[in-house]
Amino acid sequence: MPDFPIPQQRQLDLPAIQALAAPDMAAMDALIRRRLASDVVLINQVAEYIIGAGGKRLRPMLLLLTAGALGHHGADAHQLAAVVEFIHTSTLLHDDVVDESDLRRGRKTANAVWGNAASVLVGDFLYSRSFQLMVELERMDVQRILADTTNTIAEGEVLQLLHVRNPDTDEAAYLRVIERKTAVLFAAATRLGALLAGADAATCEAMHRYGMALGYAFQIADDVLDYASDTETLGKNLGDDLAEGKATLPLIHAMQRSDAATRALLRGAIEQGDAGALPQVVAAIQACGSLGYSRDCAQRYARDAAAALEGLDDNDFVAALRGLAQYSVNRDH
Numbered sequence: 016m017p018d019f020p021i022p023q024q025r026q027l028d029l030p031a032i033q034a035l036a037a038p039d040m041a042a043m044d045a046l047i048r049r050r051l052a053s054d055v056v057l058i059n060q061v062a063e064y065i066i067g068a069g070g071k072r073l074r075p076m077l078l079l080l081t082a083g084a085l086g087h088h089g090a091d092a093h094q095l096a097a098v099v100e101f102i103h104t105s106t107l108l109h110d111d112v113v114d115e116s117d118l119r120r121g122r123k124t125a126n127a128v129w130g131n132a133a134s135v136l137v138g139d140f141l142y143s144r145s146f147q148l149m150v151e152l153e154r155m156d157v158q159r160i161l162a163d164t165t166n167t168i169a170e171g172e173v174l175q176l177l178h179v180r181n182p183d184t185d186e187a188a189y190l191r192v193i194e195r196k197t198a199v200l201f202a203a204a205t206r207l208g209a210l211l212a213g214a215d216a217a218t219c220e221a222m223h224r225y226g227m228a229l230g231y232a233f234q235i236a237d238d239v240l241d242y243a244s245d246t247e248t249l250g251k252n253l254g255d256d257l258a259e260g261k262a263t264l265p266l267i268h269a270m271q272r273s274d275a276a277t278r279a280l281l282r283g284a285i286e287q288g289d290a291g292a293l294p295q296v297v298a299a300i301q302a303c304g305s306l307g308y309s310r311d312c313a314q315r316y317a318r319d320a321a322a323a324l325e326g327l328d329d330n331d332f333v334a335a336l337r338g339l340a341q342y343s344v345n346r347d348h
Contacts, residue, residue: 081208171195198230
């Protein structure tokens, strides 16, 4: 993707962001290791496998960076960041079963190794463990946000299922799925970081807006990569969205702008989940300028995210949050 500038405002690049967050992330990781423990061996194996896969851990990092931006560091932030990571990890386990995925982050998915039943049940374990952790903080406002968020994520999963192999999915329906499946957890993470820091209602709302916009930008950019990257870089099979019958923004845009014959080809590819049609689908997407359209859409959300930070006092953590707005649309995986 082309550079996404945020002029006249200081921002950090990803290595600097990760270095800034490293002490808090290490404390969170230590807590995760302690609280993953179960006397059921299979739970330990599957949970360790997926948690140990690494990844950017962007959602818990957002909570920690937001708290830091507003002057708060501490064990409660580490614990709540672990809650966010457990919730996200449980959704990955469930997603891979629903999508019948066999590759994530460049290695086999848990369901490909242990089967669907184990993945679903360990996902349930992580969900329930996340609620144990949040209850320990004894904050009803925190519990309410996370309860509402997890319920909305579940709605998003069902909503996405309704659109699988549906070539009539439009941009508005696509964005509704992103809101529920992705953006709400980003927004919960940033709002909770502000809440822990004792921020006023206006600041909490601004951080919620930042997280929502960042979530949209991140997911749209992710959907672009499924048609513009390669398997080795992406860490999953290129064309997975097509194989799963998902009409994401590049494909939706191309459908709207193709001639009748191409539109029929695209409809058939979505209805059949035909990964074999990927070369023709990519050609249609490129011919219609659909990747550029989708990138522009992601960048508008990234600019909205950066704009939500304008009322904050400048510090390294705010610069990190600005940097993540840029990273969300400029990354290659």
